[in-house]
Amino acid sequence: MESATSILFEIGKYTVKPIKRQVSYLFHLNTIFNDLRKAKEELVSIQAIVQERVERARMNTEVTEIIVQEWLTNVNQVVADVHTLENKIEENKKSRNYRFPKWIGRYKLSKEATQKTTTIRKLHLEGNFTQVAHRAPTPGIEIFMSSDFEMFESRKMTFQRIMEALCDNNSYSIGVCGMGGVGKTTLVKEVHKKAKESNLFNDIVMTTVSLTPDIRRIQGEIADQLNLKLDEESSSARANRICLRIKSVEKILIILDDVWKDVELEVIGIPFHDDHKGCKILLTTRNDHVCNLMDCGRKIPLNFLSDKESLALIKKIACIIDDYPPLNDVVMKVVKECKGLPIAIVTVGKALARKPLNDWKWSYVRLKRKTKFCFLLCSLFPEDYDISIEELARYVMGLDEFGTITCLEEARNEVRVIINNLKDSYLLLESNRETHVKMHDMVCDVALWIVSKGENEFMLRVCTRLEKNENFDSMTAISLMTSNPEHLPNKIACPRLKILLLGRNELDFSEVSDTLFAEVNVLKVLSLRLKFLSSQSLNLFSNLRSLYLAGCNFTNIYSLGKLKRLEVLSFYHCRMDALPNELGELKNLRLLDLMRCDQQNPIQPGLLQRLSVLEELYIVKDSFKDWDDEERQAKRCNVKLSELSSLSRLIVLSLHLSLTRVPIGFVFPNLQRYDISINSFYGYHIFTGHQIPEYPYSRILRIINLDASSPNAFKLLFRSVEYLLIDSCGMEYLIDIAGGNHAVMFSNLVKLSLQNLSCLRTICQGPTHQLTFSNLIVLDLNYCRLLTELLSPVVAQSLGKLENLKLSNCDALKQIISKEDRTLLHSQNQHICLPKLRILEIVGCNQLEYIFPMTVARGFPQLETLRMSKLPQLKQVIGHEDEGEVVDGNDVILSKLRWLILEDLPNFGTLYRGTCSSMWPSLEVLKVVNCPEMKSSFAADLEANMQALGKKLKVLHVEGRLCDIALLLLTQGLLNLEDLGINNCEELEELFKPAGFLSQGNYQDELLLSRLTVSRCKRLRKLFTLTIAQSLQKLRFLNIDSCDELEHLITQDDQILPEAHLQHTFFPRLVDVSVNECNKMTCLFPVTIADGLLRLRRVEVKGASQFVEVFAQKDERDGQIRKDVLLPKLKYLTFTRLPRLVNLCPRNYHFTLPSLCRLDLDVLTCPDITDRFTSALDDVVHVNGEVKLQFLQLVLFLCVKRILQIDEKEELACRAHNDSSSKTLSNENASLYTTIGHYWTGYFCSWNND
Template identity: 25%
Template sequence: MIEELSDLQLQASDNWCDFYNKLQAGKSNGKLLEIVTNAAEIVTKAATLLCPDFEENTQTLQRKIELLKSRKVDVQADLQNAGKKRKRAVEDWLINVENNITEFETLEQEIQCSRFYSRQKLAERVERMTKEVMELDEQSDFPGGLFLEVDESIGQLMLTPSHNGQAFLQNFDDIWASLMDDNILSIGIYGMGGVGKTTLAMHAHDNLLNEPKFLGHVYWITVSQEFSIHKLQSDIAQALKLDFSCGSEEKKMAAQLFQTFQKMESFVLILDDVWKQIDAEKIGIPPRRDGCKLVITSRSKEVCYRMGCQKIIKVNTLSKQEAWELFLKKFGRDELHPEVEEICKKMVKRCGGLPLALVTLAGSMRGVTDIHEWRDASEELKQSCMGRADMENEVLPILLYSYDRMRDPKLQHCFLYCSLYPEDYPIGREELIKNFISEELMDRRLSWRAENDQGHAILNQLERACLLERDWDGYVKMHDLIRDMALGITKHNHRYMVKTGRHLREIPDVQEWTEDLDKISLMKNSIKEISIGMSPNCPRLSTLILSQNPLKSIPDCFFTQMRGLRTLNLSETSIQYLPHSISDLENLKTLLLKHCYSLKSVPTLEKLRLLTRLDLAYTKIEELPDGVESLTNLKVLDLVGTSLSMIPTGILHSLSLLQKLRLPIDIGVPIEDVLALKQLEDFCGSVNSVSDLNRLITFLQSMTQPSFYSIFLISKFVEQSYLAESRSKLVCFEHQSLMDSSLGEGKILLPRDIEELIFSGSGLRMVSLADGFLMLNNARYIKKCNVYREGEIECIIRLPSTEEQQSRGVSFQSLEGLSLFELPNFIDLFMWEGKGAVAPLLPGIFTQLTDLLIYRCNKMKKFIPWSLLQTLPNLQKLEVISCKEIEEIIGDEDDDGSPIINSSAEVTMPRLKVLKLEDLPKLKSICKGMMICDSIENIIMTRCTNLKKVAPLDGQPSPPPSLKEIRADAKEKEWWESLEWEHPNAINFLQPFVKFVPSWPYSF
């Protein structure tokens, strides 16, 4: 099949090429008709072979889109008729629906123009869109209705869990009334673990962000059981975006925090999970004064009293009915078989009305249908809860039961491994999965990609079972009670010693290092040294984690009685030299030294023949450790950011099992060695020539497994931090690497699945970026493009005519992000030769573009003409920075100087969320027409003092519904107050959103 398709591709390409040449020559004859006919037959046959269900699937998607449009009309009608404040989820749903409708319209155009070799990608898009549309259809039920019962913040929302019940609403009303009462300055919220204190406080936090009374000065700090004054001060400073100028002395830090709070007219500080009395003044929190409130949550009523809370609110457990409703909601079904319902109610009763227990129980039982399994589960839970008399501990048996219900040992082992991290610590999913692989906690798979997929599946299962919770994108965390349960299990069965995040200054006494220990984690402490002569007797110890400590040295004898050690993590320490005893750890499989910036050398690794993962990224080593060529089982080698000057030829060739290889990007890779790595799936490094680049890309595309890659052509000055954990598929040309005049059209290969392309001083001798793309094969589907310091680039596309553009085939239809940096001759996004009417662009060009950054392009005078604004229908983020000549963002004149817009014309940017304008001394206008931009969330304007009007905010009787924040330079308050507004009260209703910040760059 593959060979047949390959032949078809060759035939089709030849026929279309012949057709094109004949057409250009004007030789339309019978032979030409024959060529076209042959090509059409080949295309049809190939398209059918590649995607036999393509037409049917596209029609199915079209039907679903039409149904979604109808549902959208119904929802909008309901919203208009009611006049209440709609839920944020409803707003997001409408935006997502509109995006899908727009994308489908673009997709239809692409299908009509598609050739057989692009249909496979189109088929994948159809499949993806069908899933998205089905999900949107399912979401359109909106449990609880379209409108808010309690006003939700449209500001910087935290991930507030859903909540139900009269008890929750009553507690929230009490908290909110206290927050609005000027006589109550401190509030305590207490209740047993898992009862929902944090959820209530989160909901209050979210609503306060949109409360004008506090001007957005609402700060959330998680305290936890293991806290210190210094850590709490640092966390508060981070929330305040405050850099301590006084050093790390606690008294001076307290004074600086005190001064910062005193400058605020009002604020709310929420301290979550307080275990014991905190001296507020010692931290730097001002004593009670009007407009400033302190909120704490604690398991102890006594703590609330001792901290002087004026209002103390107890969070009670749920009523029987509320508990049942919450269970059903999390279980995902409203109706149950009568016998199953009876069993469920008994199980729910054992949860004692604790939300955490109910949610966890529902997660563990999701998907169970057999009545026998239900009865068995009920008996298990009954046995688990026996002997528990007090309510505080009653939640732990429920959690333990949910752990036991997993059955699968690999799920249990992976779950317990998460307890090695500190309390309330956001754990990166990618980091966790790498550790699951290194620790051999999962089933073995043939490829790194397959193991990575398995890791994500396991984390998803743990999330669905509510034993892990998603913190933010790419991170998970454990509820402190669930972590307590996990650590309780490890004390009896798996023998962990976990002392993390406690600010320990010394390593635990040798007596605590017992012979039966399996894993030890001391990460994120303040341990600077290990006593000379300390040699713990831990023959069974398999994992030792000392990362994130200021550890400078380890005595040579420390590892002599740890011969069973398989994982050693010393990442992010201050260690300079490793003890020679590491060379004798012959069972070691993972050695992690990432971000050990002081590490200059590593002892011989010759005996560590079982090693599968070696991470030396961002260390100061100048030579590869002795014995690396002996590591024939090595699968992961990371050397990014090191001081290596070369990779000796032949070294990599001996590491035939490598799946992931990351090399310093300022030295050329021995290309023959890399081409010998037949298991390679993830590569980062540089090549010395276009020839080497083409060979490497051909090699990567021949691999059976999909790959990640970051490839640099002749890299010398790139910032290596850019690649710290890049998961993009990118290629970068820089340092005059494209100066060769022999480089013709399509001479440089790019991978078929490339996502990001970078030009950085590469010597592009092109007026337009599109012309530069013509040298590159497979550039059509790039999602992100960054262009740095390219002296000859004047525009993105130069168009003598639409026909020429069409023939050259540069469409930018998949581009989502475009960044232009320091282009001294850049004039405009689009340029046409000659004068006269502007020719229309090809349909679909830039329709996927969401992010656009223009920096130091000092010949630009306007960003885009109004007539071409529809070219960017999905633009969400626009940043224009340090462009000294720019006068307009949306131009009101055509290239020939004729006006095309007046003050009454409407200019719509339907999806713009972020507008950032910085250091534009000649900017006079964002837009002279009436700008409609209801989606705007953040606006930042600094050093734009010639600007008189802020178009996205002008002419409106109220702020845009999605507006979160307006930032301006603290030195430019007078300019802000001098701005002109169509609406007389605009300056007043916008004031709560305005923040004046110091004169340094900010990003959203």
């Protein structure tokens, strides 16, 4: 009896709980629903945090981790599913059936809600990312390739000699020598390009050494191109890090341009000769002797161009025709003056392109006086230096060579015009940064030669180094930006010196002697980059007008008050205790720059107010977060914001503050340029993520996390603002112009971004005729959940310059252009046109049924991108059922449309309401996914565009009924198709048909397809025929999911492809293969093609019940001979739910996997695996096909922890087959990867916790 009771008790224990759970689904819907809603809200909060981290990383040019992208995608999907489920639950609550609830529906909803809650909680745990992104690889030198390179006969021979030397395994160092300007840099850039195209090296790095090598800069440039982060401070530690990185590359080319003397490669971190035989050095130099010093095995001279070549080059550059003899005679004289130097020919040719004969008398003398002055000033900077235009302008202001100027802004604008003229004349070059320029070293040599003569009208005589016993009496300008500290004397006697530039960065000079400046009494401009600077040094500069201090540390700077003539004062990246009160004595100060200045104590009250003539103020640093509103100021000794408003001459302001609300009187009526940010992350463009200039060249306003009333304080700036970001503020409207007369708002606005404004109901409160967006280019709204209408028709008509419109997650938005006044426009036969709109993206706006009314039907002549995603109510893009008019008659031609993406639109029918077709002659990307109500008219549009799509289309993702048209396109040939996705095509049996797919384009040798995704094609039997497979030389990603009938990837006709026929290389660029739920598939590839998979990085196979082997061997005789296969790039292997899986490689095959870093193998669902994985001391993983074993054998060696690794301190006891003893491997020697350990725990592995 007791036994029976015990049995019944056990049965009850395992049955009552499930029954109780099932019953709870009926009676606890509200509780389950509340749990779901709470879990969803928590998930959305976590998502917002992760998304913010991702955005920060994106702004820092980092690449989001794939696992983070997948998590965000999953979260979006789950949140959307929960939203749908919530609607169903609400409907169920309201529904009654003869006074009884729908119990079956309630049960299903409760169960589904419980499952969603479980999924959400799992996402909670997964969302705790330690890292969301990694640094993106920097672009190579190819983006800076010269377009002026001509492969003349003299260059062709030199080029071929260099390429031959690079291909010679016994040649480690090649030197290209020739006179300055002969074209060495341009030539090696072409070598860089050709070597990269030919895949001669795994990596290619190019950097400029110059006359005075800056080791840290060179190291930084090499590290950037190798995507290496250098955290070390010392140059030796950085060199060691670079050396390790270079040694990790099998074959690497390092190009050192402009080498002047013997360079110690080990100081930079470049291994050489026996240290790394895969590293080759290609250097350029003006001196043949340098090639000997650098032990160059090959010296290749580059000579001048012949007269014939020079003439041909200048005619091409200057666009000269041959039938004009007078000009040809002059050109020939110019060519002879250029002495066969390509740089001289190109510079002169570009300057004189399409100019009349008289303009060919151009020379330096012809430059205007001020232009000459700026040109000569640029020569003060080192070779290949990024010259800041702003810094240059401040020097010009201090030297007072432009005569009387009304304001600094006037002088700055004149300098910008001059710089542009010099660039147009090719005397200055573009820099990588928009706000900087460069001067070619040969042009710099010419400028220095001019000033060295001492005969120029500015009395400007320059020296760039101090020699012993040299007389400096006549020197008016000295640049010591590249000198070493030990080369400085204790004192320099320069009675005429006007400008002194000392130090390139603060690491060059820790400090200098106070007596150094004892006899420089007339100095007007001083630039110091020192680590330490004493107050006594500043006492000597009574005539100083411009002082630029960078990276300096101050203990006190009270003597600043003695610089009575000072007009420009710049502290950049400086550290100080506090700004001294004596600063207020600088009555002539017109510019104060505290950019990124680290100040320990707040600015004293009244200090800025005393600078009565101040025109420009730059304060950007978190240390100024103590600035706050008036009430809190009463409790603090800090400067009041209202002081700034009292500066009547202030016209330029850069101000970044942390505030909760803006005080009264925060008004700047005279500002011409500004960058004002409240609670904003500094330094990145509010729309593009690109870094903005540190000194504002426009009018930027960022407002984040302020109360509802604070933005009204900026109403005056709304009239002039060009870039406006408002984020997380409690406002109900952007601007209130109701009642009274108001100036036209936002007429200068170029870019507007409204983010996370949960209370925003309308853009404008009041009559919209006073609101115009006539200069708006970008409009971006996100998470404005109460906004129901965006623009009135009157305002929409002003959007003549709008190029980019992005709306996302505006849940209540029903109309982009409101119905107000729309009837009036129609009666007046007026149409709304967006003539410059290029990008239209709408995502997650749940109430939108259409995008634009009929009046905008033909108003998109420039539209390039149309993306509609996650719009559950959307029925068409143009038109609404309430409108009587439809678009009929002529086709709507979207001639510029390149991207058409329609995703997750459950009610979407067609683009236009009516019977017309739309034409897309330029379409390159077409994605139509999860649009179940798509009407036949859209399919008709697709057919009508068939011919154009065949020529242009690069990306095609379709599903369901549109697959038939996609297959028709494939049979006709898609010449440029790179990405193909086919989903849910139930009738599809064969994807590619060679008879049509290859013959149309007549390109049998190679297709452009690089990514293929096929999913839920239940009847698909054939994927690649032999002919197609041989043509897919560029395929990189292959993803097959839920294709029940698919047995093999490669077939020939109706038979499985015999291995004897696989003689060609298949899939040489294949990187990633994923197969999921293909239950009839037995293998992935024939083993005979394995040797060609040199770039394969990841293989994943899941849920294939008949899958036996990854690489199949059909001919048993091949298994009698041992064969070696190398997969050099394979890093990730995943196998799960494969009950018949026997091996990765066939019997007697030996696979070597030198890069493998992760193996996920679920032996519980893959019980028959026979391969043996081993790791030797060289860290290389080997896989051997064995005779069938009862259990998986795992042989671990000392260095296996790179692959099988855990963080815990447990030890693993691994029992080998038929071995009763346990061998314990400590964590120092080997340990299983956590996920593998969990898969294998209890099967043949056990954890020891003692």
